Amino acid sequence: MSKLASSSHLPKTSYSGVWFLLGALACFALMDGISKHVSLEVSISMIIWARYLTQALLVSAFTLPKHGKAILRTSNLKLQLFRGSLLVITTSLALASLTFMPVGEFTAIVMTTPLFVTLLASRFLNEEVPLIKVLLALGGFIGTLMIVRPGSELFTWHLVFPVCLVLVNIVFHLVTGKISKLEDSLTTLFYTVWTGAFLTSIPLIWFWSTIEYGHLWLELISIGVLGGWGHFLFIRAFEETPAANLMPYMYAQIAFGIFWGWVIFKHVPDHVSLFGIGLIAILGAVGSLLPRIQAWFDGRRT
Known part of the structure; x- marks a missing residue:
């Protein structure tokens, strides 16, 4: 097990991290919006490469001076590389989805992932899954169907991209849950971004496309900066x-x-999509609050 010295040993009792989390989520959502915008003029392969290379350079600049070679120490190299590869696949599917889906609806569908992860947690993470969580996952699925319902402009063959994205994202979350118990978060982040930078560079040997306009390069760099900053805030x-x-x-x-x-x-x-989006958000929030609600009831009984 590899753990770097960090502030994680301090007692965590406040809600100060909420502001870091909200900042991270705002970065991720804006990153998706810019990615969708720039995809109108730049190939997906170039966008993904620019994102990961920028993130890798930023992460290295912030972690290597402080931790040095310690950041590279891992006893789970294959799992680290597998996780990085999964994230590249999810990023590719996300960009493919954003080419035809609005950002809000896309985000709502992706956020069903935690609900569905609970259904598989008992098998892969040895966690007990109560019936209420199964029902919440079913409700999240109903919310998704309201967004991509037959007759809507989103109900096309392109739905294969977000569906595959959710499936791969579930595996990614399960792997993340396992590796988080074994490795330091900064080490995992370092291997993730550099795995992505390496894998996304390979196709450019054959599919490099020249970007002539400076504003497109600024957008590409901003995608990587937002992703890197978002991950930093997420960890904090x-x-x-x-x-x-x-x-x-x-x-x-x-x-x-x-x-x-x-x-x-x-x-x-x-209106129908907004109802489905709201349903996913409410059920997801309720699902995450269940442990605290259960603890409150247990306290009342005693």
Whole structure:
């Protein structure tokens, strides 16, 4: 097991990490919005490469001076590389999805992942899954169907991209849950971004495309900066505040996604889609609050 010295040893009792988390989610949602915008003129392979290379350079600049070679120490190299590869696949599927889906609706569908992870947690993470969590996952699925319902403009063959994204994202979350118990978060982040930078560079040997306009390069760099900064804030959030206190706020990313979709593309989901989006957000928040609700009831009984 490899653990770097960090502030994670400090007692985590406050909600100060919530602000870090909200900042991270705002970065991720804006990153998706810019990715969708720049994909109108730049190939997906170039966008993914620019994102990971920028993130890798930023992460290295912040971690190597402080931790040096210690950041490279891992006893689970294959698992680290596997996780990095999974994230590249999810990023590719996300960009493919964003080419035809609005940011808000896309974010809502992706945020069903934690609900579905609970259904598989008992098998892969040896966690007990109560019936209420199964029902919440079913409700999240119903919310998704309301967004991509037959007859809507999103109900096309392109749905294969977000469906595959959720499936791969579930595996990614399960692997993350396992590796988080074995490795330091900064080590995992370092291997993840450099695995992504390496894998996304390979196709460019054959598919490099020249980008002539400077504003497109600025957008590409901003995608990487937002992703890197978002991951930094995300890690800080979990260092400052217990995960159980943060989970209900995770679904704020849906609101950020709708906001940036409106700002950049002037798009607002229709009423049925908004209801489905709200259903996913509420059920997700309730699911993350279940342990605290159960603890409260147990305390009342005693």
